[in-house]
Amino acid sequence: MPESLATYIALPGTTAEAMEHWHQVFGGELQILRYGDNPMPGMPFEPDPQAVAHATLVTAGGIIAGGDAAPDGNDYAVQGTAYSLLYTTDTTAQAREYIAKLVEGGGREAMPFARAPWGGWYGHTFDRFGVMWAFSCDAEQ
Known part of the structure; x- marks a missing residue:
């Protein structure tokens, strides 16, 4: 695989919905992997099987990747310019x-x-x- 750079966004439990929406807006190829699709023993937290472990949307303009934020106590506001x-x-x-x-x-x-x-x-x-x-x-x- 050649080098590439993609944007990665961790959303508070809304990654699947966001990726599906962005897929409707921008088109491209969408792949979503949930924690329950491929259980990973030894995780530092017990993930919800429906939570998104990793998703990618490959569009004509570039790649957007992301997943549901881990429950690490950080509660960052999404609205703003950081995302x-x-x-x-x-x-x-x-x-x-x-x-x-x-x-x-x-x-x-x-x-x-x-x-x-x-x-x-x-x-x-x-x-x-x-x-x-x-x-x-x-x-x-």
Whole structure:
């Protein structure tokens, strides 16, 4: 396997729902492995068999990976900019389509997609899971 870099997001028990939603929005190939699919003895915690151990969504734009957060006492808020993804599209129409699907799926547009000071286009949306999706597109000819 060649080198690659993917975004990894640990969500509080909503990874399967989020990945399925993102699959509907962006397309691609989705794989979800739950703890019950492949029991792993010796885990430092007793995982819920329905919890997501690992999931990947391979899209035309890149790879998103993730899993349900381990019960380690950390309770990080998802909503904000710590969980954010930048998706650069070929056209403004493609970015607007993705934004519309995220909003229709229960998200909200936080910064309207518009001309940016550097000449391209930019805007960001929070999906219903609290993940910020920033969209960028070079100026179209």
